[in-house]
Amino acid sequence: MRIRALLSRLTSGGENEPLAAAAAVALNLLEKGDLYAGGPALTAVADGLPDDIRIDPADPMMAAGAACALQRKNEGGVVVASAAESDRLYASIALAVKLSLPLVLLVSCREANVDELSSRVMAADMECIPADGRGVMKLMPALRLAVDKAREGDGPTLIECVRDLPLDDEDTPADPLERLNSVLILEGYAMPEELL
């Protein structure tokens, strides 16, 4: 339900944000002392999250710098950053691998581009996990794996949030919030009227 609240907050702008589901899952997994990078600045994860969390792409090099700082503090902190595909992303990937930084990058991509992105990231020796960017339940294991790996000092991971994967069946909603609602109702975690 916490993820649903986060997702509801992140999608309240009404715009179709391809990284909203991944950001909601990541923010749910982060602990005190971790950092989330979205938009121009970093957000420290404390007891509560600020109202103005951004999910647009951050500067991956800045996120790498923050991860380097957390690595030197040696307190098990992790940085999760939303990022867009760019030369700066690949430069930060190379640096993060070389320094084994506790960094998880969320990159939105189309299904047609997954192979190209994966091959470039894996060529830099970075682990790359593709996941359905609209499905919270499908993002959860990938992000949990990546965050735990970073927290244990095993290096960075890139999560490819594919935004146009074919739906499982025609009844599956495309909207991440609606899809999560249907899962919560099906699994018995909530009644439909509670999710209005």
Added chain:
Amino acid sequence: MSMMNCGTAIQSVLDKAASRPGNLLVIHVEPDSAATPAALSRRLSLPLTEDAGLSFALGCAQAGMKTVLDLTAIRGAAERLGAAFAALPGAARAPLAIRMRARVCPAIPGVRVISPANARECAGAMRYALRSEEICLIVENPLRAYEACEVPDDPDELFVGSEPIPAPEEPVSELAPVPVPGAAPEPAEEPAPEPAPEPAAPAVVPGPCAETAFRIRAYDPAELERTAALLGISRGELAALCCAQAGEKAELILETDSQPGEAACIPPEKADACLWVGRDRLTLCWKARALSAQAARSILSGTAALLEVPARLILERRE
């Protein structure tokens, strides 16, 4: 008290800071080097460009490290750093000390630029930058990099540069209309025990100088000649460097042969801006419609640093 040059003086300050428990991280950026994955070292060597290094260092600073970005290995970083800062969102700024070598001192909005003249001032500048809560840019003069002088071992001796130009709230294009504030006297470069918090400033950019008839006049041609020779460049190049302080589109007329008050190509009263180079002072007269006060101040301080004129700077605004 020991004899040091600029590099060793700054290194000594950093070594002392690194020996104390704390969050100091020195990032040495060198494009052709390889990244050194020294696990928990206080020093890091990164193969980045200056703008990527700046982003990385700001990330470190935002995460709570006292970060020193060393750009001394990058040639011409001064010219490109201004653009990197201009493209930086306001929210990304964090306390940071940047060290670089340049003959021309850049004026970057929102950044305290400190241009120490000797090793003693270099040490004071780095001490100040490590204590400061703002972005400090220490610009070392490469011509004086190896000049040694006595540097006292006083941890409280600080060297503070001029007040930074207020940063724009959001990046603004160079051709955007600029509000023209009133003229303000150039602050004296005096050590301050503690940095004062910056007051909220209006969004102002230092330009533009396009279409400005700009001229430099030297009272003493021999003085200008000596400065050009010291820098290893021609008088024309020196003029161009001075002009670069005013913006690429400014028109510069350098007069070294005329005396004050003599008729010239553009009479001083008709020029939009006029810089007088004297033995012990620089005087800049400008018209408010052509140049903002902040642009005028940055031209004056930049040219003073370039010509190494003792800091007696006079700003005179014409209506």
